[in-house]
Amino acid sequence: MPSDSLPTVRLVGIGAALPNPCLHNDDLSQIVETSDEWIWPRTGIRERRILPPQLSVVDLASQAATQALAQAQVHPQELDLILLATSTSADRFGSAPQVQAALGATRAVAFDLTAACTGFVFAVATATQFLQTGLYRRALVVAADVLSRTVDWTDRTTCVLFGDGAGAVVLEADTAGRSEVGTRASMPQVQQGILSIELRSDGTGSELLSLGMETEARPLVGSLEVGQYRCRPITMNGREVYKFAVNAVPEIIEKSLFRAGISAEAVQGYFVHQANQRILDAIAKRLEVDPERVASVLERYGNTSGASVPIALADWIEKGRFGPGDLGVMVGFGAGLTWGSIVFRWGK
Numbered sequence: 001m002p003s004d005s006l007p008t009v010r011l012v013g014i015g016a017a018l019p020n021p022c023l024h025n026d027d028l029s030q031i032v033e034t035s036d037e038w039i040w041p042r043t044g045i046r047e048r049r050i051l052p053p054q055l056s057v058v059d060l061a062s063q064a065a066t067q068a069l070a071q072a073q074v075h076p077q078e079l080d081l082i083l084l085a086t087s088t089s090a091d092r093f094g095s096a097p098q099v100q101a102a103l104g105a106t107r108a109v110a111f112d113l114t115a116a117c118t119g120f121v122f123a124v125a126t127a128t129q130f131l132q133t134g135l136y137r138r139a140l141v142v143a144a145d146v147l148s149r150t151v152d153w154t155d156r157t158t159c160v161l162f163g164d165g166a167g168a169v170v171l172e173a174d175t176a177g178r179s180e181v182g183t184r185a186s187m188p189q190v191q192q193g194i195l196s197i198e199l200r201s202d203g204t205g206s207e208l209l210s211l212g213m214e215t216e217a218r219p220l221v222g223s224l225e226v227g228q229y230r231c232r233p234i235t236m237n238g239r240e241v242y243k244f245a246v247n248a249v250p251e252i253i254e255k256s257l258f259r260a261g262i263s264a265e266a267v268q269g270y271f272v273h274q275a276n277q278r279i280l281d282a283i284a285k286r287l288e289v290d291p292e293r294v295a296s297v298l299e300r301y302g303n304t305s306g307a308s309v310p311i312a313l314a315d316w317i318e319k320g321r322f323g324p325g326d327l328g329v330m331v332g333f334g335a336g337l338t339w340g341s342i343v344f345r346w347g348k
């Protein structure tokens, strides 16, 4: 489809869900040898939320989705597509159809997408393609993760970083307004909705962050062996992830801004994956933007993996710091390695 016939894809509603139980750094010091004095200056995290065992990723995702649909004034049955970005689903066959059922979104096709902390950005990019081709009109993208269920609570190098949460956005194709996603050639006067998308992967760095399975060989019958999976907790090379993030993220933000024809100063809000405050500060410095424009909810929620970008966006929208007509950049980075940046103008 030629770019001048692409429908505009607007972000029209947002929601977030954070479970109530709160785990403070001081609580963690009773579990592992750590302290608020160690965690806070290195990460910007003071507390994180923990999903109670009787609740699931689907409950958390559905709560965020319900809020986003209400804000967008979209009925669940008006949805054509639901994407659930998660790395911590209880059912590895996928949980998005359970979210569809919980919402009563009977017309929507629903499937999971896994790209760790970049999952939300990749899912928004994927949904945008369905809407731009004209196949679908309305999509819901939910990112939900419960890393508390996957960390080793005896490993102080990882368990202090993560928290649970979900965030969701509703996207709508507007065939009346046309956009020029990713082209500078003939930009419309006021660009709306999704303005540019840049995505990357580099599997050579897959060892830096992993939520893997071990394969154990077991005899099955006669001399035939079969492999059996056993879940491993998160492993991370923190220093290398830091180096990757502070190099790759500013570069991809600059590329996406260039494609959209927008300067870094024109952006009201940068919604960057909430891994670590030092990473957010380094990115602001590299881009030469006011750190106040880089959203941070790390202090209250820690690293909520794929959910962190929509949680940060929802927080700013709720506080009135970001609103209809504002220009934003959402950026994910993490395991895979994967990273991506989307420039957008918020609202209908």
Ligand code: ACO
Pocket (backbone or CB within 6 Å): 033, 034, 035, 038, 039, 042, 043, 117, 156, 157, 158, 160, 161, 209, 236, 237, 238, 239, 241, 242, 274, 275, 276, 278, 303, 305, 333, 334, 335
């Ligand atoms: N409490 C107290 N001491 C700790 C803790 C802790 N929670 N964790 C590690 N230490 C100790 C280590 O054992 C080590 O002690 P030693 O010198 O006696 O061996 C010392 O502190 C330094 O350990 P490092 O791992 O080198 O700590 P570093 O200064 O690199 O900080 C951190 C760790 C904050 C994770 C840092 O590497 C970082 O900012 N990484 C960026 C990546 C990131 O934030 N990842 C989050 C998830 S990934 C993602 O979302 C994409």
